[in-house]
Amino acid sequence: MNWTSFDSWIVAVGAVSAVACALPGCFLVLRKMSMMGDAISHAVLPGIAVAFLMTGTRSSISMFVAAAITGILTAVFTQWVSRFGRVDRGAAMGIVFTTLFAVGLLMIVRAADHVDLDPGCVLYGAMEMTPLDTRNIFGWNIPRAVLSIGVVLLVNLLLILALFKELRISAFDTSLSDTLGFSSRFLHYLLMTIVAVTTVAAFEAVGSIIVIAMLIVPPATALLLTHRLVPMLIVASLVGVLSAFLGHYSANTIPGWFGYDSTSTSGMMATVAGLLFTIAWLFSPSEGLIVRRFRNREGNELEEPAELTST
Amino acid sequence: MPFVDPSRPDPVKSLTQPRWGLRTTLFTGAAGLSLLVFGCSPAFGAESGLSWGDIGDILLLKNYNTRLVVLSTSALGIAAGIVGAFLLLRKRSLMGDALAHSTLPGIVIAFVVMLALGGTGKSLPGLIAGAALSGIIGLLIMLAIRNTTRLSDDTAMGFVLSVFFGAGLALLGVVQKIPKASAAGLESFIYGKAASMVLVDFWLISAIAALAAIAALFLFKEFTLLCFDESFAAAEGWPTLWLDVLLLGLVTAVTVIGLQSVGLILIIAFLITPPAAARFWTHRLSTMVFLSAVIGAASGWLGASISALLPRLPAGAVIVVVTSLVFLVSMIFAPTRGVFARNLRQRRLKNKVERQHLLRAAFEILEANSTKTEQVANAPFSRDDLIAKRTWKPRHLDKILKKETAFGHLESENHGELRLSESGFGEAARITRNHRLWEIYLVTHADIAPSHVDRDADMVEHILEADLVQRLEDELRNRGAWIPSPHLIKNPS
Numbered sequence: 096m097n098w099t100s101f102d103s104w105i106v107a108v109g110a111v112s113a114v115a116c117a118l119p120g121c122f123l124v125l126r127k128m129s130m131m132g133d134a135i136s137h138a139v140l141p142g143i144a145v146a147f148l149m150t151g152t153r154s155s156i157s158m159f160v161a162a163a164i165t166g167i168l169t170a171v172f173t174q175w176v177s178r179f180g181r182v183d184r185g186a187a188m189g190i191v192f193t194t195l196f197a198v199g200l201l202m203i204v205r206a207a208d209h210v211d212l213d214p215g216c217v218l219y220g221a222m223e224m225t226p227l228d229t230r231n232i233f234g235w236n237i238p239r240a241v242l243s244i245g246v247v248l249l250v251n252l253l254l255i256l257a258l259f260k261e262l263r264i265s266a267f268d269t270s271l272s273d274t275l276g277f278s279s280r281f282l283h284y285l286l287m288t289i290v291a292v293t294t295v296a297a298f299e300a301v302g303s304i305i306v307i308a309m310l311i312v313p314p315a316t317a318l319l320l321t322h323r324l325v326p327m328l329i330v331a332s333l334v335g336v337l338s339a340f341l342g343h344y345s346a347n348t349i350p351g352w353f354g355y356d357s358t359s360t361s362g363m364m365a366t367v368a369g370l371l372f373t374i375a376w377l378f379s380p381s382e383g384l385i386v387r388r389f390r391n392r393e394g395n396e397l398e399e400p401a402e403l404t405s406t
Numbered sequence: 407m408p409f410v411d412p413s414r415p416d417p418v419k420s421l422t423q424p425r426w427g428l429r430t431t432l433f434t435g436a437a438g439l440s441l442l443v444f445g446c447s448p449a450f451g452a453e454s455g456l457s458w459g460d461i462g463d464i465l466l467l468k469n470y471n472t473r474l475v476v477l478s479t480s481a482l483g484i485a486a487g488i489v490g491a492f493l494l495l496r497k498r499s500l501m502g503d504a505l506a507h508s509t510l511p512g513i514v515i516a517f518v519v520m521l522a523l524g525g526t527g528k529s530l531p532g533l534i535a536g537a538a539l540s541g542i543i544g545l546l547i548m549l550a551i552r553n554t555t556r557l558s559d560d561t562a563m564g565f566v567l568s569v570f571f572g573a574g575l576a577l578l579g580v581v582q583k584i585p586k587a588s589a590a591g592l593e594s595f596i597y598g599k600a601a602s603m604v605l606v607d608f609w610l611i612s613a614i615a616a617l618a619a620i621a622a623l624f625l626f627k628e629f630t631l632l633c634f635d636e637s638f639a640a641a642e643g644w645p646t647l648w649l650d651v652l653l654l655g656l657v658t659a660v661t662v663i664g665l666q667s668v669g670l671i672l673i674i675a676f677l678i679t680p681p682a683a684a685r686f687w688t689h690r691l692s693t694m695v696f697l698s699a700v701i702g703a704a705s706g707w708l709g710a711s712i713s714a715l716l717p718r719l720p721a722g723a724v725i726v727v728v729t730s731l732v733f734l735v736s737m738i739f740a741p742t743r744g745v746f747a748r749n750l751r752q753r754r755l756k757n758k759v760e761r762q763h764l765l766r767a768a769f770e771i772l773e774a775n776s777t778k779t780e781q782v783a784n785a786p787f788s789r790d791d792l793i794a795k796r797t798w799k800p801r802h803l804d805k806i807l808k809k810e811t812a813f814g815h816l817e818s819e820n821h822g823e824l825r826l827s828e829s830g831f832g833e834a835a836r837i838t839r840n841h842r843l844w845e846i847y848l849v850t851h852a853d854i855a856p857s858h859v860d861r862d863a864d865m866v867e868h869i870l871e872a873d874l875v876q877r878l879e880d881e882l883r884n885r886g887a888w889i890p891s892p893h894l895i896k897n898p899s
Binding site: 124127128129130132133137176179180181182183185186187188189190193194196197198200201204205304305307308310311312315318319346350353355356357358359361362363364365366368369372376382384 | 558682737
């Protein structure tokens with residue numbers, strides 16, 4: 096393929112969103128809340144509908160604010176249903192996001208007479224188009240998506256650095272965290288807010304599938320490769336960047352092998368991340384399937400029970 | 407078979423931990439309801455010039471156009487309600503979500519294969535077969551991740567969901583560029599078309615519902631064991647992996663069939679919400695599965711009818727909202743596990759424990775004041791004595807005192823002094839004795855942490871055998887803390 100600066104910008108957008116998602120994603124995976132990204136990306140629909148019906152425009156600022164608020168509300172409602180009703184967290188998430196999505200759908204369909212709002216175009220951003228929409232910063236034409244997600248990434252990074260100790264303790268032991276005086280409930284809501292804002296900012300620019308995939312797959316891959324939190328965050332970010340690059344590259348080359356033009360970068364990013372996970376799953380030095388098989392065989396030879404002798 | 411739920415509140419612990427109060431309950435309920443009503447309010451605008459005749463016709467299935475839709479969604483509600491109940495207990499409710507998304511690559515590949523074989527590529531059985539195959543592969547990968555890594559169920563589900571859906575989008579991106587092939591509408595396969603259902607859909611859904619019901623009936627014991635104690639099932643020699651695959655196979659069938667007829671969001675909601683609502687009404691699994699099927703069917707019927715009665719209301723969305731309303735009402739008002747009932751029970755228990763503490767404190771004050779060790783006399787005491795005895799907050803103590811006075815256990819004397827009534831004195835003696843017996847039992851006979859001594863102390867004579875109570879009484883007498891029982895224990899021997 097013919098690599099241009101256009102391609103570089105697409106990879107940059109992908110990489111920035113991947114890292115912005117992978118960092119909070121690590122904590123989501125550790126807290127067994129991986130499906131939150133999926134839930135939020137469905138549940139923001141009523142927020143978007145309300146913003147649209149109230150302002151009458153598709154201005155991205157009002158939609159972003161409304162979507163972020165709905166995203167945070169999703170986390171709050173989920174927490175309420177699961178605490179109050181003693182419902183399993185996953186089920187609570189499912190109930191909340193399906194309800195919100197249905198309500199949003201009803202609003203949009205009822206108002207469809209006089210508005211032009213396609214849920215699809217809101218939920219599935221077009222990543223290939225992002226380099227066309229640029230802003231001039233210090234003489235550089237930088238895609239708006241890179242700037243907006245870059246800010247989110249920076250905020251995520253700063254928050255995680257500032258609250259690293261607290262987030263780490265509360266991810267592994269909520270009671271200890273409460274005992275030490277870091278309210279685990281506050282940290283939970285903080286993390287949920289980070290996830291909601293990141294999800295909304297990223298899928299507005301690059302599409303929801305990248306968000307859902309990058310929240311889960313790079314952290315899961317990292318968890319197979321390391322047992323420590325800091326290396327996990329670093330490895331997850333690297334996996335995110337790698338899948339952005341390889342995803343865009345393969346989206347433009349692999350269809351060519353079969354005589355086609357190209358395919359969507361976002362879909363290929365998720366696929367490549369899945370392949371990277373599979374490689375880690377097979378070859379991880381600590382718990383890869385293949386490594387473990389060899390180790391088991393050696394182990395069996397070593398642990399050959401000594402014959403019992405009666406003395 | 408009755409089952410014990412490990413998540414049930416520990417009666418003692420729940421008193422010491424912060425609770426969700428009545429006010430929060432009401433607030434959440436109101437917030438949820440107003441959100442739903444706000445969302446649906448445009449539905450009931452002025453344009454709905456409905457007669458009761460129309461409503462009756464549709465609810466009673468007399469209208470041919472809606473009969474199919476209503477019956478199909480109800481049947482799907484039954485099927486999803488049954489299998490969803492087991493999913494909920496296995497804490498895998500979002501499985502439907504993951505499976506529904508993981509069907510996309512299969513659908514696209516089936517389309518391409520059928521196109522290559524010379525068809526239009528849009529034959530329904532072919533697409534369903536592709537969807538099912540891809541769902542099953544996703545399912546197996548989920549199980550493999552769960553069984554061979556330390557990643558949890560939810561990560562496995564999220565992984566399969568996002569990677570498969572991404573792969574599906576990538577495939578779709580290629581397919582859409584095939585000349586002459588109209589791939590349009592392929593993606594919307596997973597968003598459903600409830601309003602335009604045909605007879606084939608109804609038969610497919612009914613068959614799946616029947617299959618789910620039969621499987622739940624014949625394998626009820628096995629599925630129950632799988633849900634509550636998987637390791638025990640494995641140790642007993644049950645093929646847990648195959649039972650798991652069978653259960654999730656049923657989920658896949660329900661998801662794939664439901665997906666193309668009613669859409670992604672409704673099928674996810676149908677698998678989660680009715681079982682979660684049913685859980686509030688019962689502690690028995692069989693009742694829960696039955697109720698869950700009934701709730702699924704009823705919301706399908708009601709939602710599809712409402713959607714048929716009013717213009718421009720997608721059936722799937724209306725059904726989801728109806729199901730969620732049923733859930734909300736169950737969560738707040740269900741007598742077994744609902745929030746109201748639970749708060750009431752906790753409040754009652756708390757009151758009972760507080761009153762017992764008060765009577766015991768009063769009795770111990772009297773005991774300390776009386777000269778003879780064997781005979782405690784009833785005498786007036788002051789409120790300050792009580793505060794010194796136990797660290798009560800004054801306002802809180804006044805509340806308990808008021809309740810006890812209303813109960814007839816306390817009387818007010820002159821100079822603000824208090825006095826136990828005749829019945830109150832007997833009760834205080836009985837409670838103090840029982841609590842001490844229980845404490846000495848825990849200290850001498852059972853290796854239970856001393857922090858648990860408050861539990862069910864008043865039940866000591868019903869829990870322990872008569873001769874053990876006799877021995878405990880001797881022990882108490884030796885330690886000089888003896889109080890004679892105010893009523894005689896009938897010794898069975």
